[in-house]
Structures are given as structure tokens and as C-alpha cells.
Amino acid sequence: MPIAAIPEYIGQQDLSEASPGMRFSMYLPIWTERADQEMQIRKMAGAKSLQGRELAQILKQQGMDAAIAHAKWERGRFPALWHKNDQGTQSAWKRVSGLSGGDKARMQALVARQQALASNACAGDEVMVVDGEAVAPFTTGLGNEHPLENGFAFLWPYGLPYLP
Numbered sequence: 001m002p003i004a005a006i007p008e009y010i011g012q013q014d015l016s017e018a019s020p021g022m023r024f025s026m027y028l029p030i031w032t033e034r035a036d037q038e039m040q041i042r043k044m045a046g047a048k049s050l051q052g053r054e055l056a057q058i059l060k061q062q063g064m065d066a067a068i069a070h071a072k073w074e075r076g077r078f079p080a081l082w083h084k085n086d087q088g089t090q091s092a093w094k095r096v097s098g099l100s101g102g103d104k105a106r107m108q109a110l111v112a113r114q115q116a117l118a119s120n121a122c123a124g125d126e127v128m129v130v131d132g133e134a135v136a137p138f139t140t141g142l143g144n145e146h147p148l149e150n151g152f153a154f155l156w157p158y159g160l161p162y163l164p
Contacts, residue, residue: 023096032079
């Protein structure tokens with residue numbers, strides 16, 4: 001199970017009610033830890049191939065540290081500590097991408113505050129309000145840092161997408 005790059009005592013807590021921005025940027029559990037490496041070694045050593053038998057022999061005779069070192073040297077793609085864990089990434093995304101009831105309540109409260117601000121700032125003047133609904137998924141992570149280049153930005157720390 002991959003881990004987040006946070007203190008151990010935080011990782012033991014249920015983070016499902018943390019803001020989406022914090023779950024995504026600070027608590028995303030995609031980093032390789034020692035237990036992930038050991039699990040991968042045991043899986044590889046259980047294979048019936050020549051490499052699997054060789055790794056099983058190293059594991060039995062020299063121990064886990066030697067087996068990990070051998071896998072890193074021979075296979076190059078073996079996950080190093082604190083590198084992105086590709087096996088755990090998909091499940092991590094599923095855990096952090098859903099919106100909780102608290103997230104939806106925060107979005108509604110944000111809209112209410114924006115509406116109150118607009119009506120107070122334009123006392124007596126007309127305010128144009130356009131309600132919209134996304135009919136396609138938003139795309140992010142394309143390398144475009146400026147919100148106008150990809151159409152939206154994330155409101156920090158809530159992690160809610162908004163149109164600037």
C-alpha cells in the first residue's frame with residue numbers, strides 16, 4: 001500500500017473529510033515505502049521464471065535487503081523508496097477524487113458567499129449571474145501553469161475547480 005509524504009500520525013487518520021485540495025496535493029498516497037518493495041520482491045520471487053527462481057534463492061540465502069538491491073540493479077524499473085508507486089496510483093486516485101457531503105456543502109457555501117459579495121458590491125446596480133453546468137470532464141495536469149491556458153484553476157485550499 002503506497003503512502004503519502006506526511007507524518008506517520010496523520011496517515012493513520014481518515015482523510016476523507018479533508019478538503020479535496022489537501023487530499024490531492026498533500027495527502028495523495030502514491031509514494032513507495034519499504035512494505036511495497038518487500039511485497040513486490042515476494043511476488044517476483046514467486047514467479048516460475050528463471051529470474052523468479054534466482055531472486056527466490058537470493059532472498060532465502062541473503063535476505064530481503066540483498067534481494068531488493070539485486071532487483072534494483074538487474075531490473076532498473078524496480079520502485080525505489082519515495083518514488084511514485086505505479087501499482088498504487090490508480091487506487092489512490094479513486095480514494096482522493098470523490099466529493100464528500102462536506103465538500104459539496106463547502107461548494108454551496110462558497111457560491112452563497114460569492115452571491116452575497118456580488119449583491120453587496122453592486123448595491124443598486126444590476127449583476128449578471130450565469131449558471132453553468134459542465135457537460136464534459138475538466139482536464140488538468142497538461143503542463144499549462146496559468147489558469148487561462150487550460151480554462152480553469154483550483155481554488156486553494158479547497159481544491160474546487162473554478163473559472164477565473
